[in-house]
Amino acid sequence: MAEGEPSYIDYEAFLDPDFSPASFANTLVLSTNNATDTPLDLSTPLSRVLFDLQEIDSHIHTLTTKSALPLLSHTQDQSEAAERILKETGTQITSVTQGYERLEKEVVQKWKAADEARIAAENSLATVRLARAVGRCLTLGRQLESQVGEITGRGTGQPSTTGADGAPPVREGFRALERAAYTILNLRQMFSATTEDDEGYGLEQVKVMRTLRNEFVIPAENMVKARAQQTINRFSLTSPMAPSNGHAPVPSSYKQVRDARARLGPAAATLYLLSPIPKGGATVSDYKPELLLSTLQGYMHTAIMTSVNGLAKSLSQLPTMDRTLNEVASRCQDIAALESFLRNLRAPTHPLLGSTGGDEPLADSETTASVNRTNLLQPLLTALDTSSLPSYYWRSLASSLTSRVQEIISRGGVSARTLRSNRDRLKTEIKECVLRASQVSAASLLAEKGRSGTDTVSVGNWEREAAVMVSSVVGPLGR
Incomplete structure (x- = not known):
């Protein structure tokens, strides 16, 4: 509604966002009827509503008639402006499209060619590497x-020959x-x-x-x-063949x-x-050469079982005891020499093992322990849970002999009586065998070349091992 034109219609009420037709109709009916009258007159409020609608329609018609030209002019201006904007936008879109086509031609296509070249180069590199x-x-x-x-x-180009020992x-x-x-x-x-x-x-x-x-x-x-x-x-370094007088085997x-x-x-x-390496990898200090250890343990087991079987047979045939004891001592000297060799053999550099790391200098005790870990003897001693291979040899031999002697005694007969009657002799010979085995040749312990090979060097005090061996054989005889 234009300003300055009075109207009895309350346009603000109709334009209110909270306007309710039901509430307006109720108010109109109440204002045109008496609440105490029994008949309800609806013609009066309906006529008023129709009159209001005619008034509003007339008002709209008047407004549109007066504002038709300005509205048409405004609409025309908006249409022309939209056409100009569309024209400018079309020009810009055309420019962008041309730029994209040029970009696709100069960059995207070249990138595709470059990517194909990259793939070809990678494949070529992989082929070259392979x-x-x-x-x-x-x-x-x-x-x-x-x-x-x-x-x-x-x-x-050389004939395949064998040495004197085969x-x-x-x-x-x-x-x-x-x-x-x-x-x-x-x-x-x-x-x-x-x-x-x-x-x-x-x-x-x-x-x-x-x-x-x-x-x-x-x-x-x-x-x-x-x-x-x-x-x-x-x-093997020593010959198991010994003189009949029972002296030690001839040293190498x-x-x-x-x-x-x-x-x-x-x-x-x-x-x-x-030797196999764990899947997760290992360092030099943690590495366990299973193949080497199993072979050395097999060597020890063979020496022990051969000696056990030989002694068990000789205990039933005492005339062969001297020869058997020399063979047992010979094997112990081989084991002592093996221990000496392994102690002086450093572990080779393994290309697949990680380094222990750390550049800080080690203390003397740590240096000694590190040296022990890098030789090939220490892993074997750790696996056998011993501090000496000869000691392990004698103790394992003694632990297996006791049951063999008990079997001979339990069977009785001439062999059992002969063992009992030669108890003191066996005690002396077994002790001499153990002590004789401790006298390893100097050459076997890698002495200087100028030193005589017949010189002997004691590799330790084996009185305890001798006592264990004597007890394993002589002990059951007194029971």
Whole structure:
């Protein structure tokens, strides 16, 4: 409603957001009727509403008639402005579209080409890496083949002969064992690559590499392990043959000891290197060379059981006791020499083991402990829970002999009576055997070359071991 034009219609009430038609109708009916009248008159309020509608319609008609031209003019102005805006917007949209097309042509298409080039370069790089890995594996394979030829004596141009004791001579290539072990470790590391950054990743997809691994590397590794284990199992420095007067076995010469050590060192290092590594990895201090330990434990077990069986047989046939005791002492001297060799053999550098870390200097006690951990003897002593291999030999021998002697006594007969009658003699001979075994040749303990091989060196006080051995044999005889 224009200002200055009076009207009896309350436009504010109709325009109020809270306007209610029902409430307005109720008010209109109440204002046109008497509350006490029984008949309800609705014609009057209805006429008023119709009159109000006519008034409002007339008012709207008047307003639109007066404002038609301004409204049309305003609408025309808005339409023209919209057309101008649309035209300008269309121009801008066209410009943006052209810019995008140019961008797509100059950047997106070039990026696609560059991305294809990147993928091609990555594939080429992976191919080059794989080709280099294949080439390196083939080189290592040829190297391993040459080393296996040295070990087996084939392809060296030298006849394959054996030494006086039946063992292969050192020149046959025992030193090649350790080199072959390092070659096998390099191949094993390449075949076990799991990430793209590792050298050798993807080798399992190459057929020639699978053939190389299955038909050559694995058999060669088994052969190297078997040769190293055979070398340790055959380790011996003394001859079991002794004079009839019961003296100690003839000690080995310096050359024999040197050759034996030259065979033992590479064999032990080979088994140390080829022992399995835990999946989570290990450090040098935590590493347990299971293959080496099992072989050395097998050597100890064989020596102990051979001595037990020989002594058990000789206890039933006393005339053979002197020879058997010499053999038992000979095995103990071999074990003492083995202990000396292992103590002086440092663990080889393992390429697959993590370092212990730490650059701080160690105290003297820590340095000594570190040195003990780096030699090849300490892991064996820890596995056997002993401080000395000869002591372990005698104590294990004694623990097994007691039951054998009891069996002979329980069977009775001539053997049991002979044992009882020679009780003092057995006591003396067994004690002398243990003490005689403690006298190891100086050459066996890696003395200076100028020192005579017949010189003997005591490797410890074995009075307690002698008492244990005497008690294990003589003790059941007095029961």
